[in-house]
Amino acid sequence: MKHTAIMIISAIAMIVLAGCRKPTTNIDMTNDEGKPVIALDYRDFDKAATAMVESLMRSGVLKKKDGSRYVVATGRIINDTMQRIDTDQLMAKVEQEMMNSGQVVMTSAVGGRGATDVMIDEMRNIRDSAQAEEFAGQTLPEKGQLVAPELSMSGKIIQRNIRYDKDTEQIEYYFQLQLTEIASGLRFWQEEKIIGKRGDRRNVSW
Amino acid sequence: MKNTVAICVLVAAMLAGGCGKPSADERVNVASGVGSDTLMNNIILRPVAKAFSALIGEGIEVQQTTLRTNDEGFLELQVSGYNRSYSIRRFDYIVEWVDKDGMVLPSKTNVWQPMSVQPKSKFSILSIAPRAEAVDFRMNTRKQPK
Numbered sequence: 001m002k003h004t005a006i007m008i009i010s011a012i013a014m015i016v017l018a019g020c021r022k023p024t025t026n027i028d029m030t031n032d033e034g035k036p037v038i039a040l041d042y043r044d045f046d047k048a049a050t051a052m053v054e055s056l057m058r059s060g061v062l063k064k065k066d067g068s069r070y071v072v073a074t075g076r077i078i079n080d081t082m083q084r085i086d087t088d089q090l091m092a093k094v095e096q097e098m099m100n101s102g103q104v105v106m107t108s109a110v111g112g113r114g115a116t117d118v119m120i121d122e123m124r125n126i127r128d129s130a131q132a133e134e135f136a137g138q139t140l141p142e143k144g145q146l147v148a149p150e151l152s153m154s155g156k157i158i159q160r161n162i163r164y165d166k167d168t169e170q171i172e173y174y175f176q177l178q179l180t181e182i183a184s185g186l187r188f189w190q191e192e193k194i195i196g197k198r199g200d201r202r203n204v205s206w
Numbered sequence: 207m208k209n210t211v212a213i214c215v216l217v218a219a220m221l222a223g224g225c226g227k228p229s230a231d232e233r234v235n236v237a238s239g240v241g242s243d244t245l246m247n248n249i250i251l252r253p254v255a256k257a258f259s260a261l262i263g264e265g266i267e268v269q270q271t272t273l274r275t276n277d278e279g280f281l282e283l284q285v286s287g288y289n290r291s292y293s294i295r296r297f298d299y300i301v302e303w304v305d306k307d308g309m310v311l312p313s314k315t316n317v318w319q320p321m322s323v324q325p326k327s328k329f330s331i332l333s334i335a336p337r338a339e340a341v342d343f344r345m346n347t348r349k350q351p352k
Binding site for chain 2: 060063101
């Protein structure tokens with residue numbers, strides 16, 4: 001009798017606890033009305049990327065005098081925040097919009113973290129190795145085919161935590177990008193977008 | 207008699223002071239509480255005006271949209287307006303660009319952007335088309351999610 005009662009109570013407790021769980025929902029990425037979060041989320045990257053792209057497009061620096069397209073490489077984008085951020089969250093949007101504008105072509109051959117597509121180097125290593133015999137010679141990349149970038153996009157994401165009052169922390173995120181002509185070293189464009197948040201000090205921003 | 211004269215002088219001084227506009231140039235907006243009080247905008251009437259403004263629901267008014275093609279062949283948009291209310295208006299806006307066939311040009315910049323406008327002030331929203339094929343735009347607004 002006692003054993004059965006314990007079993008029933010346990011079963012009820014499990015059902016109640018399971019019922020307390022928040023159901024999983026999909027985020028409406030187009031019209032997200034969710035509350036802001038203290039860390040950087042996709043909405044912040046969207047805002048920063050849009051501000052960067054619009055500033056770059058408006059500046060007119062991507063217009064090449066001879067009418068052709070600039071070859072652009074993504075240099076180093078430093079994550080100087082307390083969060084684990086893949087800087088591609090910002091740069092993928094910026095690069096995509098730059099290419100879609102028809103004014104530039106991005107190179108995957110070189111970049112701040114090496115080639116963005118490892119197969120570019122890999123196929124050249126194969127060409128120069130004994131493995132090359134396994135491939136039809138004319139399908140291997142010849143030497144002197146890669147196009148060097150003319151412009152480099154580099155930048156930084158900075159985080160500053162400031163104590164606002166006893167219970168509130170202010171967190172400032174600085175998104176900085178710059179575009180430099182590789183041959184001359186001259187900087188053609190740069191932009192900064194600041195996103196600020198205030199929240200409970202107990203909220204962790206990493 | 208002396209009191210009457212004093213009151214008249216005071217009223218005259220208030221009227222004279224109240225006639226002066228906070229800014230002689232309409233391009234320069236002097237916010238309430240920054241410039242001198244006027245006959246219609248002073249410590250007594252300001253709360254009444256604010257309450258009335260809130261009651262009738264004054265807010266953002268779009269006054270003009272300007273489109274131009276820049277040197278690179280991209281359309282640039284400026285939406286100008288005015289915040290009629292006595293409070294800061296924060297809202298989000300989204301701009302979509304369409305081509306000659308009316309098709310929306312997909313872009314990573316088609317996202318809600320925040321905007322904040324001072325009370326009784328003009329504002330401008332700027333946007334640029336993501337591609338040269340854009341010939342027109344459409345814009346939407348929403349209250350900022352809390």
